[in-house]
Amino acid sequence: MRKPPQVKTEELQRPTWVFDQARLVILRSDRHSVRGEALIGDRKLGRLLWSLDGRILHEQPLDAQGRHHGVEVERDNSGKAVWCACWVHGSMHGPVIQFDEHGQPIMVTYFVRGRGTDIWMSGGHVSEIREMEDAQPHGLVRWGSPTSPSEEGYFFRGRRHGIFRKWESDGALKKGYPQYYVKDKRVSCLAYEKACETDPVLPPHDPRQNGNRRALPGAVRDARARARKLRRELALIAIACKRP
DSSP: OOOOOOOOGGGSOOOTTSOTTSEEEEEEEOSSEEEEEEEETTEEEEEEEEETTSOEEEEEEBOTTSOBOEEEEEEOTTSOEEEEEEEETTEEEEEEEEEOTTSOEEEEEEEBTTEEEEEEEETTEEEEEEEEETTEEEEEEEEEOSSSEEEEEEEETTEEOEEEEEBOTTSOBOTTOOEEEETTEEEOHHHHHHHHTTOTTSOOOOGGGGSOOOOOOHHHHHHHHHHHHHHHHHHHHHHHHHOO
16 A cells, blocks of 8 residues: 655645644644645644645644634635634634635525524535534434435434435435434334423424425525625625725
8 A cells, every 4th residue: 555645744734823833743644635634733734635736635723722614615626715703702703605617605604602503505505404412413304405305314412313314316205214313212113202292302204295395494595595695795895805
């Protein structure tokens, strides 16, 4: 097996928030990337990932207690940002933005003290929706198109808690579904309906939902609207900056 190439720390790109007095440390490397961190003395300022030619691919600032704090950024191999998120002392708090190949925002969600909806894109289309709390699934999780998903389920603080469905490409429910979970334990339909009587968090069992046609979630509409607004604002700023 071919050994990963040797990369020197002086060849690594330094994020703008890592000041000159900080040192970059390589933790490990493979055939694809270099993983490391920035330190002042023994304190970790952030976790970093570089390409093999030293370009920064991912940056995650940390606070004095080692919690995520600041703007996390993911970049492609050309150095363009593809995703960023704001963190405040360990909780995602503020805008989470995905960018297209031209660097324009295409999806802007908003988290408040760790609670919000992750929306992921693939090939220019929404491919996954995850309601989150403190970096764990909490609520609806949907894979595939938001209006005709391939999978759907519900979580409560990271544990399966609700009805899980999977569909064939033609929209037919897959064999063995739906499945029913209460506090991460799979139960029968009858036991699930009984649990719904005392647990308002559980989504009710409705056989009409066994088809995979869904209304577009409000979180997706809001994220697209925020992105359009941000693009307009950035365009106005660009025009203003060009004026003499």
